[in-house]
Amino acid sequence: MSKKVLxxxxxxTMRSMIAAIIEEMDDFAVTEAASxxxxxxxxxxxxxxxxxxxxxxxDINGLEVVNFVKTHPNYKKIPLIIITTERSxxxxxxxxxxxxxxxxxxxFKHDELQEVVRRIIG
Amino acid sequence: MKDKKKDEPNLEFIAEAEEILEVISKxxxxxxxxxxxxxxxxxxxxxxxxxxHTLKGIAGMMGFNNITELSHTLxxxxxxxxxxxxxxxxxVIKLLFESTETLRKLVEKVSKDGNDSIDTSRxxxxxxxxxxxxxxxxxxxxxxxxxxxxxxLKVLTEYENHRLEENLRLSANIFEITAGFSLETFDKDLNxxxxxxxxxxxxxxxxPSSGASPDIGIEFKLIVGTKEDxxxxxxxxxxTNVKIREIKYQRKNExxxxxxxxxxxxxxxxSSVKSLSMTVRVNINRLDRLLNxxxxxxxxxxxxxxxxxxxxxxxGFSEWALELEKAARTLDxxxxxxQEGLMEVRMxxxxxxxxxxxxxxxxxxxxxxxxxxxxxxxxxTELDRxxxxxxxxxxxxxxxNAVDHGIETQEERIKSGKKEIGTIKLSAMQRGGHxxxxxxxxxxxxxxxxxxxxxxxxxxxxxxxxxxxxxxxELLFAPGFSTSKVxxxxxxxxxxxxxxxKNLVKLSGTIDIETKEKIGTKFIITLPITLMxxxxxxxxxxxxxxxxxxxxxxxxxxxxxxxxxxxERREVIQLREKTLPILRLEDAFNMKNLDAKTDSMYxxxxxxxxxxxxxxxxxxxGQQEIVIKSLGKILxxxxxxxGATELGNRKTVLVLDVGALIEESVQExxxxxxx
Numbered sequence: 001m002s003k004k005v006l007x008x009x010x011x012x013t014m015r016s017m018i019a020a021i022i023e024e025m026d027d028f029a030v031t032e033a034a035s036x037x038x039x040x041x042x043x044x045x046x047x048x049x050x051x052x053x054x055x056x057x058x059d060i061n062g063l064e065v066v067n068f069v070k071t072h073p074n075y076k077k078i079p080l081i082i083i084t085t086e087r088s089x090x091x092x093x094x095x096x097x098x099x100x101x102x103x104x105x106x107x108f109k110h111d112e113l114q115e116v117v118r119r120i121i122g
Numbered sequence: 123m124k125d126k127k128k129d130e131p132n133l134e135f136i137a138e139a140e141e142i143l144e145v146i147s148k149x150x151x152x153x154x155x156x157x158x159x160x161x162x163x164x165x166x167x168x169x170x171x172x173x174x175h176t177l178k179g180i181a182g183m184m185g186f187n188n189i190t191e192l193s194h195t196l197x198x199x200x201x202x203x204x205x206x207x208x209x210x211x212x213x214v215i216k217l218l219f220e221s222t223e224t225l226r227k228l229v230e231k232v233s234k235d236g237n238d239s240i241d242t243s244r245x246x247x248x249x250x251x252x253x254x255x256x257x258x259x260x261x262x263x264x265x266x267x268x269x270x271x272x273x274x275l276k277v278l279t280e281y282e283n284h285r286l287e288e289n290l291r292l293s294a295n296i297f298e299i300t301a302g303f304s305l306e307t308f309d310k311d312l313n314x315x316x317x318x319x320x321x322x323x324x325x326x327x328x329x330p331s332s333g334a335s336p337d338i339g340i341e342f343k344l345i346v347g348t349k350e351d352x353x354x355x356x357x358x359x360x361x362t363n364v365k366i367r368e369i370k371y372q373r374k375n376e377x378x379x380x381x382x383x384x385x386x387x388x389x390x391x392x393s394s395v396k397s398l399s400m401t402v403r404v405n406i407n408r409l410d411r412l413l414n415x416x417x418x419x420x421x422x423x424x425x426x427x428x429x430x431x432x433x434x435x436x437x438g439f440s441e442w443a444l445e446l447e448k449a450a451r452t453l454d455x456x457x458x459x460x461q462e463g464l465m466e467v468r469m470x471x472x473x474x475x476x477x478x479x480x481x482x483x484x485x486x487x488x489x490x491x492x493x494x495x496x497x498x499x500x501x502x503t504e505l506d507r508x509x510x511x512x513x514x515x516x517x518x519x520x521x522x523n524a525v526d527h528g529i530e531t532q533e534e535r536i537k538s539g540k541k542e543i544g545t546i547k548l549s550a551m552q553r554g555g556h557x558x559x560x561x562x563x564x565x566x567x568x569x570x571x572x573x574x575x576x577x578x579x580x581x582x583x584x585x586x587x588x589x590x591x592x593x594x595x596e597l598l599f600a601p602g603f604s605t606s607k608v609x610x611x612x613x614x615x616x617x618x619x620x621x622x623x624k625n626l627v628k629l630s631g632t633i634d635i636e637t638k639e640k641i642g643t644k645f646i647i648t649l650p651i652t653l654m655x656x657x658x659x660x661x662x663x664x665x666x667x668x669x670x671x672x673x674x675x676x677x678x679x680x681x682x683x684x685x686x687x688x689x690e691r692r693e694v695i696q697l698r699e700k701t702l703p704i705l706r707l708e709d710a711f712n713m714k715n716l717d718a719k720t721d722s723m724y725x726x727x728x729x730x731x732x733x734x735x736x737x738x739x740x741x742x743x744g745q746q747e748i749v750i751k752s753l754g755k756i757l758x759x760x761x762x763x764x765g766a767t768e769l770g771n772r773k774t775v776l777v778l779d780v781g782a783l784i785e786e787s788v789q790e791x792x793x794x795x796x797x
Contacts, residue, residue: 055279056172064329071332072336074332098277
C-alpha cells in the first residue's frame with residue numbers, strides 16, 4: 001500500500017512542486033492542503049503516514065500544526081517535516097522542540113526532500 | 123504529456139506570482155488609505171511580507187534569480203518593518219510601490235521570454251540604503267511573565283512573538299478567547315469570530331487543540347490584543363459561544379502616579395486614539411429588528427394616507443383634511459429616508475464573496491489540471507448582507523460548472539486555436555433596483571445537440587421533439603439534468619442547476635444563460651438589491667386581491683378577448699411581434715372561474731430575459747409599498763405565494779411568488795407537450 005503524505009503549504013506552486021517530488025518516489029500518494037484550516041479538516045479523513053508543513057501561513061501557522069498533531073490523541077504518532085527559510089532559525093528550533101522530526105530549508109533540491117522523506121518513512 | 127509537464131510549472135508560477143502581486147498591491151492601497159499611512163494595521167504589512175516571502179520561495183525553486191534577489195531584499199525591508207526594527211517613512215512607501223512595479227515587470231518578462239533578466243541593481247541598493255536607517259529600540263517585555271498557557275508561547279512564530287510584545291509595549295489589553303467547534307464548520311465559525319474581533323483588535327495567534335472530543339470537535343485559543351476592555355469584548359462577542367479571559371500583566375506605566383498616568387500613556391502611543399476606526403459592528407439581527415419596526419411603520423403610514431384620502435373625499439379641502447394630508451406626506455418622506463438609511467447599513471460590497479470565488483476557482487483549476495485566469499469586475503457593487511450569504515452557494519455552483527464543463531482542457535483549447543489559458547469573468551453591476559451578476563467563461567459553450575440527446579435519454583422530452591435553442595437551454599434547469607459524463611471531483615454530485623434556480627427564485631432573482639458554441643457561456647443572475655420592503659403592483663382577480671413585486675413587472679397592458687390566441691393548447695398574446703404566453707391567475711389558484719364579465723382585461727408582463735409571461739388580471743389597483751410577512755409554517759409550502767402583506771385598509775393580501783409561478787407554468791407546459 002502506498003504511503004500517504006499530507007502537504008500543507010499556502011503557495012500553490014510550491015505545493016505542487018513538493019507533491020511532484022514526492023510522487024516521483026514509488027508508492028507515495030500526496031494530499032494537498034492550501035492552509036492550516038484545510039489540513040485540520042483533512043486529518044480525520046485519511047490515515048496519513050507523514051505531514052509536511054510550511055511555517056508562515058495565513059490562518060494557523062506551521063508550529064501550531066505541529067503542536068496540534070503532536071498533542072492530539074489520534075494523530076500524535078504521525079511524523080512531521082517543517083519547511084523553513086534561512087531567516088527563521090527561531091521558528092525552526094521551536095518546531096523541532098514541539099516534535100517535528102525534520103526540517104528542510106527553502107530553496108531545496110529534489111533529492112534533498114526525497115532523502116528526508118525516505119529517512120523518516122522509507 | 124511529458125511536454126506539458128515541462129511548461130506547466132512556468133505557467134503556474136506566473137499565475138501565482140500575479141496573484142501574489144495583486145494581493146500586495148491591494149494591501150499597499152489599503153496602507154495608503156489607512157488613517158495614518160505611516161502606521162497602518164500590522165496585518166497589512168504582514169500580508170505584504172508574506173506575499174513577498176512566498177514569491178521569493180517559489181522564484182528560488184524555479185531559478186529566477188532576479189526575482190529571488192529583489193524579493194529577498196524587499197523581504198528584509200518588510201521583515202524589519204513588521205518586527206519594529208524599521209520605521210515606515212514616505213521613502214519606504216515609495217520603495218514598496220516601486221519594487222512591486224518592478225516585480226510585476228520581471229514576472230511579465232518571464233511570461234514573455236521565459237527569463238527574468240532585467241537590471242534591478244539601482245532599486246536593490248536603494249532598499250539596502252533604507253535598511254541602514256537606525257533601528258528603533260523596542261524594550262522587550264518578558265513574555266514568560268504573562269499569565270499565559272506555556273504552550274501558547276511555544277508555538278508563536280517570531281513575528282507573532284513580536285506582535286505580542288508590541289501590544290504589551292502599547293499597553294493594550296490581552297485576551298485569551300477559547301471556543302470549541304465541530305470539525306465540519308470550524309473554519310466558517312472561526313472566520314466569523316475573527317471578523318468580529320478585527321473590528322476592535324488584533325488576533326495575534328490562533329492555536330488549535332484537540333479539545334474534549336477529538337473525534338468530532340476541535341478547540342481554538344485566540345490571543346487577542348486590543349485597546350478595549352473586558353466588558354466591551356464580552357459584549358461584542360456575546361452572541362457567540364466563547365470563553366473570554368483577560369491576561370493580566372504588569373504594565374510599564376502602572377508605577378507612575380495617577381496624575382501622570384494618562385499623559386504618559388498618550389505620549390507613548392501618539393496614534394493610539396486616532397487609529398481606532400470610526401465603525402461600529404452590529405449584529406445583523408438587530409438591524410433586522412429595526413427594519414421590521416420600520417416595516418410596521420410603513421403599514422401605519424399607509425393607514426394614515428388611507429384615512430387622509432377618505433377624509434378628503436368626505437370633507438373636501440377642509441383645513442383638517444389638508445393638514446392631515448400634509449402630515450402624511452412628510453411622514454412618507456421621512457419614512458422613506460429612514461428606510462433607505464437602514465437598507466444602506468445592511469449593504470456590503472461583493473468583494474469578499476468574489477474573493478472566495480476567486481480562491482475556489484484557482485483551487486479547482488489546479489485540481490482539474492486546467493489553467494484558468496479569473497477576472498473580477500464590479501466587486502464594489504453592494505448587496506444586502508443576507509442576500510450575499512444566500513447567493514454564495516448558487517454562485518459557487520455556477521463557477522464550478524464553468525471550470526468543470528465550460529473551460530476545455532488545454533489540449534482541446536490548443537486544437538481549436540484558442541489561448542491555452544481559459545478565462546472566467548466574474549462581474550457585478552447595479553441596474554436600478556437590481557444587481558446583475560454574470561459568470562462568463564470562454565470555454566466550449568453548451569452543446570445544444572448533446573443537451574437534447576440527454577434530455578431524451580432521461581425522458582424529459584420525447585424523441586424528435588423540435589426545440590428551439592432557448593428551449594433546449596431551459597432543459598438544463600430541469601430537475602435531475604446533468605450533462606457531465608462522469609461525476610467529477612470538481613462538480614457537485616447530484617445537485618443541478620434546478621436547485622440553483624430554485625434558490626435564486628426564492629430571493630426573487632432570475633437566472634439566464636447565453637451560450638455560443640466554441641466561444642463560451644454566460645450565466646446572468648439578476649437579483650433585487652434588497653428584500654423585505656418592496657414596491658408592489660396591486661391587482662385584482664375576481665374577488666381576490668394580490669400583490670406583485672414591482673421589480674418583477676416589466677409592463678402592463680390592456681387587452682380584449684380577441685387578442686388571446688391558442689397555440690399548442692396554450693394561451694398566448696402577441697407583444698411587439700413576439701409571442702407571450704399568458705397565465706390566468708384564477709387557474710393558477712383554482713379560483714372560481716368567473717367567466718370574465720367584461721371583454722377587456724389586463725395583462726401584467728412579469729419575468730425577465732427568456733422567461734417572460736403575462737398574468738391575466740381583472741384590474742390594476744395601483745402601486746404600493748409592502749412588507750412581506752411569512753405565511754407561517756402551515757401555509758409556507760404553497761406554490762406561487764411568497765408571503766402575505768397588509769394593505770393600508772388593513773386588508774391582508776397574498777404576495778405572489780412570480781418566479782415560482784413562471785416555473786410552474788413552464789413545467790405544466792412541458793408535461794402537456796410530453797403527454
